Amino acid sequence: MxxxxxxxxxxxxxxxxxxxxxxxxxxxxxxxxxxxxxxxxxxxxxxxxxxxxxxxxxxxxxxxxxxPVDLAELEEAFEFRQWLETQVVRVAAARRPKAQELRDLLASLEADLDPEVELEKATDFHLALARLTGNRFVVAALAQVLQRIYRARYLEITRPKGAEAALSDHLTLIELVQEGRGEEAALFMQQHLERSREALLRSLEGSALLTRP
Missing domain, CATH: 1.10.10.10 (Winged helix-like DNA-binding domain superfamily/Winged helix DNA-binding domain)
Structure with a gap:
């Protein structure tokens, strides 16, 4: 401490x-x-x-x-995160969990909250999904990659409508997982992360914030 x-x-x-x-x-x-x-x-x-x-x-x-914001590292991190989180929702959906914990997290999100608070709660949401797998190594791996791309995620959530779009997607993911629709949840998670990645890279492309190998 x-x-x-x-x-x-x-x-x-x-x-x-x-x-x-x-x-x-x-x-x-x-x-x-x-x-x-x-x-x-x-x-x-x-x-x-x-x-x-x-x-x-x-x-x-x-x-x-x-x-610096390293584009090559971001691409690798997003790719790893996509592999990991699509499997997370497949496994979580197969377990048919009660999603009250996730709903409580989402209920605490508000559009006018401080961006860093919103991002911390979004992180809590994704880690809570990972905990539904019952695998501590999955949770640790996701926590690590989310930390490595934290600054990029901050930029993403502060873009216009970024936080609202994330909240809507999270609600859909909860429904799919709770209903045991694992493959649909995995596809939706893939699309969710790809939209986030593309929006972020569009805002960064050509920027002096980036470094390239």
Whole structure:
């Protein structure tokens, strides 16, 4: 658990990176961050280490910079996520679970919520689906890939109608899983993720935010 000042520094820096207030490739100069955040250097340094573990900043020597958005990595991550989550809903539907937990999660989503809150709840939804498989390794693998593409997902959910489209798709997925329609759920999940991927890549293509191999 992070100390209060470190937690505050971490959350503020994370939000600044996700919202592109701090741009990819921008150096994270500790002295400037002290002035900007109004906290001491030690909490900032610890926060940067945590952000590095999440892939949001990279370190070269003693200097941290905001990590670039790597198109090749995004493509691989989206491909892996699609393979994983289509199988997740097949298995979940075969078990015919009660979906009250998922409905409770969705009921807590509101269109005017803070984007980071909406994204955290969307993450909770996908992980809750994965837990319906009863396989802890599946849950861990999905959590890892969702974390690696967190910044891209943030950009996706903040596009016009992005959060609303995700909510509508999640409701459909719940119905298909609850009714045991595994193949339909897998196809719908594939389409859901493909729409998300295409919208994101359209917004990023040609952008200075991207790096390519």
């Amino acid at each position: 992070l100390a209060p000042q470190t937690e505050e520094a971490y959350r503020r820096l994370r939000r600044m990176i996700l919202s592109l207030e701090l741009r990819p490739g921008e150096p994270m100069v500790e002295r400037r961050l002290e002035e900007r955040l109004g906290v001491s250097r030690t909490p900032i340094r610890t926060a940067l280490q945590q952000l590095s573990r999440e892939g949001l900043v990279v370190r070269s020597g003693r200097v941290y910079t905001v990590a």
